[in-house]
Amino acid sequence: MTQAPATTRATRRRHDREIVMLAVPAFGALVAEPLFVMADSAIVGHLGTAQLAGLGVASALLTTAVSVFIFLAYATTAAVARRVGAGDLQAAIRQGMDGIWLALLIGATVIAVVLPAAPSLVGLFGASDTAAPYATTYLRISSLGIPAMLVVLAATGVLRGLQNTKTPLYVAITGFVANGVLNLGLVYGADLGIAGSAWGTVLAQWGMAAVYLVVVVRGAHRHGASLRPDATGIRASAQAGAPLLVRTLSLRAILLIATAVAARLGDADIAAHQIILSLWSLLAFALDAIAIAGQAIIGRYLGADDPQGAQAACRRMVQWGIAVGVVLGLLVIVSRPLFLPLFTSDSTVKNTALPALIMVALSQPICGVVFVLDGVLMGAGDGPYLAGAMLVTLAVFAPVALLVPAFGAGLTALWGAMTLMMTVRMLTLLLRTRSGRWVVTGATR
Known part of the structure; x- marks a missing residue:
């Protein structure tokens, strides 16, 4: 993110109120x-x-x-x-x-x-x-x-x-x-x-x-x-949504590849994977709520020709994403013994899932940054970049995930690949936000 004047405590509190009220x-x-x-x-x-x-x-x-x-x-x-x-x-x-x-x-x-x-x-x-x-x-x-x-x-x-x-x-x-x-x-x-x-x-x-x-x-x-x-307006909405459609399809492809690889690892692995994926999706809801706040807040600041306000809000939301990610990660670690019995009594499935859950917990602060910056760039209308970044992420993730069974690795390695995927997403999003190219003000992008 480009440099901006130091954010005052009052400004941070205002951003916090906005984030909480929307998220x-x-x-x-x-x-x-x-x-x-x-x-x-x-x-x-x-x-x-x-x-x-x-x-x-x-x-x-x-x-x-x-x-x-x-x-x-x-x-x-x-x-x-x-x-x-x-x-x-x-x-x-x-x-x-x-x-x-x-x-x-x-x-x-x-x-x-x-x-x-x-x-x-x-x-x-x-x-x-x-x-x-x-x-x-x-x-x-x-x-x-x-x-x-x-x-x-x-x-x-x-x-x-x-x-x-x-x-x-x-x-x-x-x-x-x-x-x-x-x-x-x-x-x-x-x-x-x-x-x-x-x-x-x-x-x-x-x-x-x-x-x-x-x-x-x-x-x-x-x-x-x-x-x-209005045909012109409908066409414009479709054009604005097309890059986000590419982004979504790429993300769906990543999740399908992960499930297909887990299925090849064995019954216990795919069962454990489904349990972990359900938890991962639930955690994503908490982080996505901050992203939704980001979409609304960033869009409003840019529409008001206030790039400094948009950048300050972006920084504060990243801090929120990291903090919430840390809390969620700790909750996953602490609740592992209580969480798994809700889904299965099979000791093999539990033992398979336990180390993979550690990987999920450690990745939550990364996920927090990813979800927030994803929301920030969506709010800025930076769909084409998000589409390209997700295609790059898919290109990195797919061969790594497909090699997991070939090397005789297990579910923990697969979720290591998922963590790599989120890390690549984080790096691509950080590069964009630090460049400042997403800061395009005005009522339309």
């Missing part, structure tokens, strides 16, 4: 999202093993489809925050509407692909003959909720850009409760089986989307922003 509700909303799948699993699991297996396959496909388009939230947050910083709320909400219209277009396209291709997609995941029909049923019905989930992503980006992370938290909690009630009523009360679970989730998703749309539309009316689709 804490964002963390709550992030944690609420995977609870949808957990609730569905708990309810469907009592129908039978085949139904639960079908849900597992369909959920994996749906989660992938939605997570690939996470750029709808990230790119929208940065663009809206810039215009908020520039004091043009009308343009900010208009930018948000372009993102929402793009979400609807992408969602309609995904439905058109998934509905006829559902049996083939389920087959690619190797579902058994007994589970495949349930997976196909769930996938086809739940695909009708994909446009709603993409609207939720885009609208969440709008509100984050407007420096509002509390509304997404309230909507996420309400959606989770509604999802559980609807699932119970339709699965058991209406005796619809796994189809009832899918319909319950779709209804909850569209309910969440409706709430978001009401909030955004009211804001549009208040500030005189047009609600009509």
Whole structure:
């Protein structure tokens, strides 16, 4: 990061308040999202093993489809925050509407692909003959909720850009409760089986989307922003999101490679890997909450033509990332004996996971820096650099991870490769932030 005047204690406190006010509700909303799948699993699991297996396959496909388009939230947050910083709320909400219209277009396209291709997609995941029909049923019905989930992503980006992370938290909690009630009523009360679970989730998703749309539309009316689709604006949103799509696909490829390598190591290794990966994902939510705050805060400072404020906020958020990473790492080390029995009673799996968990714990401060700087550069609209940096990271990680089985190494070595991956990401992000090239001020980048 380029040099800036020394940050005063009052300024640090102001940044701390901003980070906490945005990050804490964002963390709550992030944690609420995977609870949808957990609730569905708990309810469907009592129908039978085949139904639960079908849900597992369909959920994996749906989660992938939605997570690939996470750029709808990230790119929208940065663009809206810039215009908020520039004091043009009308343009900010208009930018948000372009993102929402793009979400609807992408969602309609995904439905058109998934509905006829559902049996083939389920087959690619190797579902058994007994589970495949349930997976196909769930996938086809739940695909009708994909446009709603993409609207939720885009609208969440709008509100984050407007420096509002509390509304997404309230909507996420309400959606989770509604999802559980609807699932119970339709699965058991209406005796619809796994189809009832899918319909319950779709209804909850569209309910969440409706709430978001009401909030955004009211804001549009208040500030005189047009609600009509604008081809130029939609195209601009897609162009801004394209580099982030490359970044996301590269990250998904890294996680898929890691899982594939773990599977080659043996049953105990892949079982331990899945446990560790679930913990790693949970830890990522805490760090991602700071990143989300970074997207909103940095975008606002740059939109307000305040590069010094953006750099000062960046430095403070890096300190937060390191501190939270240290705390999370210590928690992992201390809780290892308590955490593993929650997932398995197999001593071989536990013994395999224990040393790998140490590697995860030691990497948390690195992860803290990575998540924060990722959010900072997203807030700055520096998507092309993030895409290139992630492709470099993938190019480094893939051969190292694939060599783990060849050298007879185990799961700890694989998570060492994951730590290397995060270290490469950290170095590429630090190079960019220190260069100062991300500091581009104005209402648009």
